[in-house]
Amino acid sequence: MGTISLxxxxxxxxxxxxxxNLNVDIQDGEFLTLVGPSGCxxxxxxxxxxxxxxxxxxxxxxxxxxxxxxxxxxxxxxxxFQSYALYPHLTxxxxxxxxxxxxxxxxxxxxxxxxxxxxxKKSKTESINQLVNKTSETLQISELLDRxxxxxxxxxxxxxxxxxxMVREPVAFLMDEPLSNLDAALRVHMRSELSELHNSLKxxxxxxxxxxxxxLTMSSRMAVMIDGNLLQLDTPQEVYDNPSSxxxxxxxxxxxxxxxxxxxDSSGTVNFLNVNLKRKSSESNSDLHIxxxxxxxxxxxxxxxxxxxxxxxxxxxxxxxxxxxxxIEDNSKKIxxxxxxxxxxxxxxxxxxxxxxxxxxxxxxxxxxxxxxxNNAMG
Amino acid sequence: xxxxxxxxxxxxxxxxLMIIILIFPLFLAGGISFTDYNLGNxxxxxxxxxxxxxxxxxxxxxxxxxxxxxYVIVVVPISVILGLxxxxxxxxxxxxxxxxKTIFFLxxxxxxxxxxxxxxxxxxxxxxxxNNFLANxxxxxxxxxxxxxxxxxxxxxxxWYAVACANNMDFPYWLKQKNTAIWTVCFxxxxxxxxxxxxxxxxxxxxxxxxLYQAAEMDGAKSTWEQFKLVTxxxxxxxxxxxxxxxxxxxxxVFDTIEILTKGGPSKTTYVMMYAIFEKxxxxxxxxxxxxxxxxxxxxxxxxxxxxxxIIEKRVHY
Numbered sequence: 001m002g003t004i005s006l007x008x009x010x011x012x013x014x015x016x017x018x019x020x021n022l023n024v025d026i027q028d029g030e031f032l033t034l035v036g037p038s039g040c041x042x043x044x045x046x047x048x049x050x051x052x053x054x055x056x057x058x059x060x061x062x063x064x065x066x067x068x069x070x071x072x073x074x075x076x077x078x079x080x081f082q083s084y085a086l087y088p089h090l091t092x093x094x095x096x097x098x099x100x101x102x103x104x105x106x107x108x109x110x111x112x113x114x115x116x117x118x119x120x121k122k123s124k125t126e127s128i129n130q131l132v133n134k135t136s137e138t139l140q141i142s143e144l145l146d147r148x149x150x151x152x153x154x155x156x157x158x159x160x161x162x163x164x165x166m167v168r169e170p171v172a173f174l175m176d177e178p179l180s181n182l183d184a185a186l187r188v189h190m191r192s193e194l195s196e197l198h199n200s201l202k203x204x205x206x207x208x209x210x211x212x213x214x215x216l217t218m219s220s221r222m223a224v225m226i227d228g229n230l231l232q233l234d235t236p237q238e239v240y241d242n243p244s245s246x247x248x249x250x251x252x253x254x255x256x257x258x259x260x261x262x263x264x265d266s267s268g269t270v271n272f273l274n275v276n277l278k279r280k281s282s283e284s285n286s287d288l289h290i291x292x293x294x295x296x297x298x299x300x301x302x303x304x305x306x307x308x309x310x311x312x313x314x315x316x317x318x319x320x321x322x323x324x325x326x327x328i329e330d331n332s333k334k335i336x337x338x339x340x341x342x343x344x345x346x347x348x349x350x351x352x353x354x355x356x357x358x359x360x361x362x363x364x365x366x367x368x369x370x371x372x373x374x375n376n377a378m379g
Numbered sequence: 380x381x382x383x384x385x386x387x388x389x390x391x392x393x394x395x396l397m398i399i400i401l402i403f404p405l406f407l408a409g410g411i412s413f414t415d416y417n418l419g420n421x422x423x424x425x426x427x428x429x430x431x432x433x434x435x436x437x438x439x440x441x442x443x444x445x446x447x448x449x450y451v452i453v454v455v456p457i458s459v460i461l462g463l464x465x466x467x468x469x470x471x472x473x474x475x476x477x478x479x480k481t482i483f484f485l486x487x488x489x490x491x492x493x494x495x496x497x498x499x500x501x502x503x504x505x506x507x508x509x510n511n512f513l514a515n516x517x518x519x520x521x522x523x524x525x526x527x528x529x530x531x532x533x534x535x536x537x538x539w540y541a542v543a544c545a546n547n548m549d550f551p552y553w554l555k556q557k558n559t560a561i562w563t564v565c566f567x568x569x570x571x572x573x574x575x576x577x578x579x580x581x582x583x584x585x586x587x588x589x590x591l592y593q594a595a596e597m598d599g600a601k602s603t604w605e606q607f608k609l610v611t612x613x614x615x616x617x618x619x620x621x622x623x624x625x626x627x628x629x630x631x632x633v634f635d636t637i638e639i640l641t642k643g644g645p646s647k648t649t650y651v652m653m654y655a656i657f658e659k660x661x662x663x664x665x666x667x668x669x670x671x672x673x674x675x676x677x678x679x680x681x682x683x684x685x686x687x688x689x690i691i692e693k694r695v696h697y
Contacts, residue, residue: 085594102599
C-alpha cells in the first residue's frame with residue numbers, strides 16, 4: 001500500500017503564507033507530479049509529506065494513518081534530493097547500504113569490530129548485499145559500486161541517489177526535482193527511464209518539478225500549484241486540454257498559450273480582433289481572455305472572416321516544427337504560431353501572414369482568470 | 380625562445396629572496412648547531428653532534444622535551460574537542476550565538492601578554508581570587524563539588540580539598556608548584572586555543588549541506604549521534620585536519636604564557652622548547668645549543684606537516 005492524503009495543509013514561514021489549505025489524495029502506485037513555477041511551495045509540500053518540514057495546520061495521512069507526529073525517519077518514505085545528497089566519503093556501495101544498515105542492524109551491530117560478534121549480523125549483511133546488488137543491476141551501476149560520488153558524472157550520481165531510495169522498498173518515493181541538474185539530453189532520457197522504473201516498481205511516486213514537460217510526460221496525474229494554491233489536479237492530457245484557469249493554461253504547454261483580449265456581447269458571441277467565435281460564451285456582456293495554443297493556429301494564404309493578419313517578427317526553427325512569433329494588429333504582444341517546415345519554408349522574418357485558427361479549440365477565461373465554458377459544443 | 384635566458388631573470392628575484400630570508404637561515408642554524416659558536420665569539424670549533432647529545436641526555440633538555448610533549452598532547456586534543464562541541468552547540472542555537480562567539484573568541488583576540496598578567500593575579504597563591512574562592516568554600520558546596528565528594532569512591536575526609544582546608548587553607552600554588560604548574564599552563568593554553576578552534580569549526584559546519592542531514596534522516600539515522608557519525612564528522616574531515624595541524628603548531632610554539640607566568644619553572648617543569656630557545660640563544664648567548672633546539676623543533680614541525688600532507692590529506696578530501 002502507498003496512499004498519501006493531504007488534508008487542509010497550510011504552511012507559513014513567519015507571516016508569509018506558502019501553502020494555502022491544500023487537499024490532495026495520492027493513490028497507491030500513482031505517479032503524481034507537483035508542478036509549478038519556482039517559489040510556488042511545491043518543494044515545501046513534498047518536504048511536509050516527507051516529515052522534514054512541519055505543516056502549520058492540516059493532516060498528512062500515509063496509508064490512512066495520521067503521521068503528523070511521526071518523524072521523517074519513521075514514515076518509511078524514500079527521497080531523492082535535487083542535489084542528490086550522497087555521502088561523499090562513502091563508496092557507492094556504502095551509500096546504497098546506508099539506509100539498510102541503519103534500519104536492519106541494531107545499535108550493537110552497527111558498532112565497529114565488536115558489532116561483528118552479533119550472531120544475526122552475518123545473515124543480515126548477506127541480505128543487504130543481495131539487495132544492493134539487485135538494485136545496482138536494475139539501475140546499471142554495478143561497475144560503479146567501489147567508486148566514491150566525487151568520481152561519478154551527474155547522471156551516474158543521479159542513478160546512485162535513485163538506488164539509495166529504491167534499495168529498501170519504501171511506501172512511496174518522493175523526488176525533489178531530481179533531473180534538474182542533468183544536461184538536456186540526459187534529462188529527456190531519464191524521463192523515460194523513470195517512467196519505466198515506476199511501471200516496474202508499481203510504488204507511489206510523488207515527483208516535484210518546475211518543468212511542465214516532465215510533468216506532462218511522466219505523470220499519471222499532475223497537480224498544478226501556483227503561489228501556494230493547488231489550481232488543478234488531473235491527468236496531464238486533461239490539464240493541457242481543459243485548464244481550469246488562465247494561470248494553469250499559461251503554465252502548462254510550451255511554447256506558451258496565446259492570450260487575446262476580447263469580449264462577449266449580449267448574446268454571448270465572443271469577439272476578438274476581427275474574429276467572431278461560433279460558440280457562445282456562457283457569460284455575456286463581459287471582457288474576456290481568449291486562449292489559443294500555438295498548434296491550433298496556422299499560417300494560411302486565404303484571407304476570410306476567420307483569419308487575422310500579422311507580421312513575422314521571429315522564426316524559431318526546431319527542425320520538426322517551426323514557431324513563428326508574430327506581431328498582430330492592435331496588439332502589443334507577440335503571438336506564437338506553429339508551422340510545419342514543409343509548408344512554411346518560404347516565410348521569413350518580416351513576412352506578412354494570415355493566421356487561421358482551428359475551430360473548437362479556443363479557451364475562454366474571464367477577467368479574474370477563471371475558465372468560462374461555452375454554451376454549446378458547436379462551432 | 381629556446382635559448383632565451385629571460386625566464387631566469389623573472390624568477391631570480393623570488394628565488395634569491397627565498398634563499399636569503401628563508402632557506403639560508405635554516406641551513407645556518409643547522410650548521411651552527413654542529414659547532415660551539417656563541418654570539419660574539421670570533422672563532423668556533425666543529426663539535427659534531429655534541430649539542431644534540433646534550434639535548435637528549437642532559438636533564439634540562441629531557442625535561443624540556445617532556446614539558447613540550449605534555450603541553451602539546453594535553454592542549455591539542457582537549458581544545459579541538461571542546462572547540463568542536465562548542466561549535467556544534469552554537470550552531471544549534473537560534474539566537475544568542477553571536478554573543479557566545481564573541482565571548483569565546485575574546486582570548487584569541489586579546490594579547491596573550493595582558494591575559495597572562497590577568498591569569499597571574501587570578502592564580503596568585505594568597506591574593507588570587509581562585510584560592511580565595513576555594514578557601515571561602517571550605518565545608519560548603521564548593522568543597523563538595525570541587526573536592527569530587529560526589530564521586531562514590533572519594534572519601535570526603537581525604538579529598539584534596541578537605542586536606543587543604545584542614546591544613547590552614549593550604550591550596551595549590553598553581554603556577555609555583557612542581558606538580559601543578561604544567562597543568563595550569565595547559566589549562567590556560569586550552570582556554571586560549573579553543574575559541575579559535577570553535578570559530579574554525581563553525582565555518583566548517585556552515586559548509587555542510589543541510590540536504591545531507593535530511594538524507595540521513597530519510598535513510599533512518601534517528602539519533603543525533605548517528606547523524607554526527609554519518610554526516611557531521613566525515614564532512615568536517617578537512618576542517619579537523621586543518622584545526623589539528625594549526626593547533627599543534629601553535630602549541631609547539633607556546634612562549635608568552637611561559638615567559639610571563641613561570642619562566643620555565645618550577646624546576647623546569649614548564650620549560651617548553653620555544654622558551655628554551657629564547658633562554659639559551661637570546662638570554663644566555665649560547666647560540667649553538669639554541670640552534671640545535673631550533674633544528675629539533677623544525678624537525679617536529681616538518682614531521683607533522685609531512686604527516687598531514689601525505690597521509691591524512693588523502694583520507695579527508697573526497
